[in-house]
Amino acid sequence: MTRPPLHGVLPVLATPFRADWSIDDDALAAEVGWVLDQGADGVVLAMVSEVLRLSTEEREQLAAATCRHVAGRAPVVVSVGAESTHVALRLARHAERVGAAALMAIPPLCTAPDPDGLEQYFTDLAAATALPLIVQDASGYIGDPLPLDLQARLLDTHGEQKILFKPEAVPVGPRLSDLRDATGGRAAAFEGSGGAALVDSYARGIAGTMPGPDLVWAIVALWRALRDGDADRVRAVNEALAPLLAPITGLDSYVAMEKHLLVRQGVLTSERARPPLGFRLDAETRAQIDGLFDRLKDVVSP
Numbered sequence: 001m002t003r004p005p006l007h008g009v010l011p012v013l014a015t016p017f018r019a020d021w022s023i024d025d026d027a028l029a030a031e032v033g034w035v036l037d038q039g040a041d042g043v044v045l046a047m048v049s050e051v052l053r054l055s056t057e058e059r060e061q062l063a064a065a066t067c068r069h070v071a072g073r074a075p076v077v078v079s080v081g082a083e084s085t086h087v088a089l090r091l092a093r094h095a096e097r098v099g100a101a102a103l104m105a106i107p108p109l110c111t112a113p114d115p116d117g118l119e120q121y122f123t124d125l126a127a128a129t130a131l132p133l134i135v136q137d138a139s140g141y142i143g144d145p146l147p148l149d150l151q152a153r154l155l156d157t158h159g160e161q162k163i164l165f166k167p168e169a170v171p172v173g174p175r176l177s178d179l180r181d182a183t184g185g186r187a188a189a190f191e192g193s194g195g196a197a198l199v200d201s202y203a204r205g206i207a208g209t210m211p212g213p214d215l216v217w218a219i220v221a222l223w224r225a226l227r228d229g230d231a232d233r234v235r236a237v238n239e240a241l242a243p244l245l246a247p248i249t250g251l252d253s254y255v256a257m258e259k260h261l262l263v264r265q266g267v268l269t270s271e272r273a274r275p276p277l278g279f280r281l282d283a284e285t286r287a288q289i290d291g292l293f294d295r296l297k298d299v300v301s302p
Contacts, residue, residue: 005188006075006102006132006164008041009220011213012048014258015062017272023058025065027268032069034267035213039220042075044210046104047138048254051079053274056087060094067099075101077134077210083108085121089128096129104134104166109143119150126158133163134190137175140168141251145175152182165189166210172197176204194254195219196245199238202226212254214261215241221300240299244292252279257289264290 013035016027035043045051045066051059063078070076078100080091092103105125107118126133135154137146146169155163165187169175172193179187191201191209198209198219211219218241225233248254256279259271281289 004075005207006042006077006134006190007208009039009216009223010042010044010075010077010190010208010210011035011040011216011219012044012046012210013066013213014255014262014268015049015051015054016268016270017274018270019272021272021274023054023062023065024270027270028062028065029069031213031262031267032066035216036070036073038217040074040213040216041208042077042101043070044077044079044104046077046079046136046210047106047141047251048212048258049079050255050274052109056082056090059091060098063091063095063100064098072099077102077104079104079106079136080125081106081108081136083110085124088121088125092125092128092131096131100131102132102134102164103129104136106136106138107143107146112144115147115150118146119153122150122154123157126154126162132161133158134166135163136166136192137169138166138192140170140172140193145169148178148182151179151187155183155187160186160188164207166192168192173200173204176201176206180205194245194248195222195241196248198222199226199234212258213267214258214265215244215296218296218300236299237296240292240296244289244296247285247289250278252277256281260286260289261293264293 016024018024067076078095080088080103082088139145167176167179167189188207191198191206195211222237255273262268263271
């Protein structure tokens, strides 16, 4: 079956938690509905969804619930990367069963497979389901960069309908261009900086962006301005967005900020993030974020 290509703005959902740290299904449904109402072209479950802090059963629960709440209105991308191929394959097959449109996978983080082992890991995932597989180089946040020749080889072996990419190794722009050039422009790639590198990445030929859910309305506005060639609108939105993204230095800061802003906008009722945490918003940072958020709102929706 030929599926429509993934494209546009696909926010990575925040996982809401109840006081007992179980996944809050009602809050998840509200978040899904909100991001789709803001113009998102799909939704993603990935590292900023705190999947690395969930059990295998919880990851399956989250994937099934997300697909149920989306209810066919947009594609769902499910991250299935794991420390063992065995678990990754289990997650991949489950995601296909519950209605995901595509898979995404980071490599193992606690081991360092040799290039052959790494290629076999992604090859096994590609063969496990009929779904496209987004190969995620998450080394801008965690892990080591994926070899460029490995990524090109996966595309050559499995084809551009099967293998897509989310390159986050730094420097993002040059690495993205290297991947594009090494694959003759065939690689469909998604920007993953939260929107910070969106303008530059768009010029390098990305298929879409996977920001957080909290600022999806601003990213949608920026994406549409880029698509329409509206340089003045691009400049205005990007200049207001960039300083708001500056405090993000890693996964924990990303999660903390997005949950704060989701609560502020009435999407979630709690900022709970599973401990242990490597970052907390202090009062001064919150005040700074709130001021920049208000400015961005004024620019996007005057």
